[in-house]
Amino acid sequence: MFGLSELAIILIVVIAVIAAKKLPxxxxxxxxxxxxxxxxxxxxxDEERTPAEDRAAPRVIRGETVERGETDGTAGGxxxxxxx
Numbered sequence: 001m002f003g004l005s006e007l008a009i010i011l012i013v014v015i016a017v018i019a020a021k022k023l024p025x026x027x028x029x030x031x032x033x034x035x036x037x038x039x040x041x042x043x044x045x046d047e048e049r050t051p052a053e054d055r056a057a058p059r060v061i062r063g064e065t066v067e068r069g070e071t072d073g074t075a076g077g078x079x080x081x082x083x084x
Contacts, residue, residue: 002010016023 019026
């Protein structure tokens, strides 16, 4: 009969045949994830190397908040025009 190693090889071949269509997408996704992880690790190392007083303060971007009822007429025609 079959041993454990033969069954493992057959299982790997069957999975490879069935998943052949998705394999390039999976490898691309794994590559992107690895690149992101590597960049984040490098950024953390760079942050640790710089002294605390040299680090820039977080940048604050000022904006305005808009309440739900407020529109300026550019919301795709759905403003206060249909209410009445």
